[in-house]
Amino acid sequence: MRLNYDAIIIGSGPSGIAAATELKQQGINNIVILERESQAGGVPRHCQHPTFGLLSFKRPMKGGAFVEKILSLSAGVPVMTNTTVVEIRPEGKLLVSCDKGLVEMQAKRVLIATGARETPRHPRLVSGLRPQGVLTTGALQQFIYLNRQKPCRNPVIIGSEIVSFSAIWTLRNAGIKAKAMIESQSRITANRPLSLFPALMGVPLHLNSKLVEIGGLNRVEYVVIERNGQNERIECDAVIFTGEFTGENTLIRKSHLDFIANTGCPVVDTNGRCSDAAYYALGNMLHPADMGDQCYLEGKVIGEAVARDLHQVSGAAINRIVIQHDNHILFTAPGCVDKTAANSQFNLNIRVKQAISGQVTVTAGSTILYQGNHRCMPGRRIMLKNVNAELIPLNATEISVSIV
Numbered sequence: 001m002r003l004n005y006d007a008i009i010i011g012s013g014p015s016g017i018a019a020a021t022e023l024k025q026q027g028i029n030n031i032v033i034l035e036r037e038s039q040a041g042g043v044p045r046h047c048q049h050p051t052f053g054l055l056s057f058k059r060p061m062k063g064g065a066f067v068e069k070i071l072s073l074s075a076g077v078p079v080m081t082n083t084t085v086v087e088i089r090p091e092g093k094l095l096v097s098c099d100k101g102l103v104e105m106q107a108k109r110v111l112i113a114t115g116a117r118e119t120p121r122h123p124r125l126v127s128g129l130r131p132q133g134v135l136t137t138g139a140l141q142q143f144i145y146l147n148r149q150k151p152c153r154n155p156v157i158i159g160s161e162i163v164s165f166s167a168i169w170t171l172r173n174a175g176i177k178a179k180a181m182i183e184s185q186s187r188i189t190a191n192r193p194l195s196l197f198p199a200l201m202g203v204p205l206h207l208n209s210k211l212v213e214i215g216g217l218n219r220v221e222y223v224v225i226e227r228n229g230q231n232e233r234i235e236c237d238a239v240i241f242t243g244e245f246t247g248e249n250t251l252i253r254k255s256h257l258d259f260i261a262n263t264g265c266p267v268v269d270t271n272g273r274c275s276d277a278a279y280y281a282l283g284n285m286l287h288p289a290d291m292g293d294q295c296y297l298e299g300k301v302i303g304e305a306v307a308r309d310l311h312q313v314s315g316a317a318i319n320r321i322v323i324q325h326d327n328h329i330l331f332t333a334p335g336c337v338d339k340t341a342a343n344s345q346f347n348l349n350i351r352v353k354q355a356i357s358g359q360v361t362v363t364a365g366s367t368i369l370y371q372g373n374h375r376c377m378p379g380r381r382i383m384l385k386n387v388n389a390e391l392i393p394l395n396a397t398e399i400s401v402s403i404v
């Protein structure tokens, strides 16, 4: 088993596969993708809706077809499946669990593309018992599309992000009708026209409603929701928690890499480079959860940047300026700018904590790098395009993002 590589990519989702493909095309051949699952492809493997491919291949594709396509373009980059990275160490060293046991692998550059996950029950602090039948959309899709099993008959869906509607659709494909969709806000999180979708599917949508209890001894039997100050009981056999994505950051939080305190995502510059220059991060682990196509295209850009880095004879000095933000904003990706990097412009991906519409301004000292009006919803991608890095003053120590 080979243990030393030019580049190791952790995660074989769209971003990891794209970065590996690009590295190979740029002449970096000594590379490997490490994947903890038994098959490559990441989340799209179990997303059987035709919501992939439009940006990358100009046609709608189901998740499975999208994975086949991107793997076919990867020019045979090896993927080691059933292989989990359990620790990230300085100098590109990784502790890896595989069929040989625990081994240390090392690469000149490591790309972290571990994706995102939905928030499960435990951190949502819902009271009640702990019966079977509580799952996420991802788990639901794996039951239905990968294992051909029906995990429930009349579930309730919690949340109203795009993925929540995907849960209704997934259930429908298995002949299951959701009992209700529950959203604590006064409107759905996804685009408003989607609020017609539950009605079309015969699923009642309860807005301004909060899940307060899950009942049932062995199996979920009911939930209690609070609506207009009243508690209401809904009989059901499962609860599907949807959305509220967080980056898969377990590795990062216990590593030596700088990370954003409230999200656990590594602080990267506009090329995806982490605080340890041997490490890069990309895809949904940085900005949970963008679409598969967006992550695939991002992976190609980061792969190219890593290849440039590896081809460089002597590494240029790094001069990172941190990107601060006001309290409306949950995170920015990237989290800093390397002044010595060649980017004259960069795109800034942000998320907000609460719905807010207003002018988003990016400044360095008193210089405005970007200004634009945005309607921002929590959980939705907001992309500030072409932030002008050339305007950053030489003596700038900080970049700020605010919404007014």
Ligand SMILES: Cc1cc2nc3c(=O)[nH]c(=O)nc-3n(C[C@H](O)[C@H](O)[C@H](O)COP(=O)(O)OP(=O)(O)OC[C@H]3O[C@@H](n4cnc5c(N)ncnc54)[C@H](O)[C@@H]3O)c2cc1C
Pocket (backbone or CB within 6 Å): 010, 011, 012, 013, 014, 015, 016, 017, 034, 035, 036, 037, 041, 042, 043, 044, 047, 049, 051, 052, 083, 084, 085, 086, 113, 114, 115, 116, 117, 118, 137, 138, 141, 163, 166, 248, 251, 282, 283, 284, 285, 289, 290, 291, 292, 293, 295
């Ligand atoms: C439930 C759900 C439904 C979605 N539906 C859609 C949709 O319909 N359309 C769409 O465009 N997008 C959808 N998305 C978003 C889409 O999945 C992502 O955009 C895309 O998969 C992100 O790619 P990625 O490579 O960043 O991460 P992922 O696809 O999540 O891949 C990350 C990979 O890293 C592996 N990994 C994680 N940790 C380790 C480790 N320590 N060691 C080794 N391997 C590791 C994981 O097993 C996984 O294979 C959905 C996401 C979810 C969660």
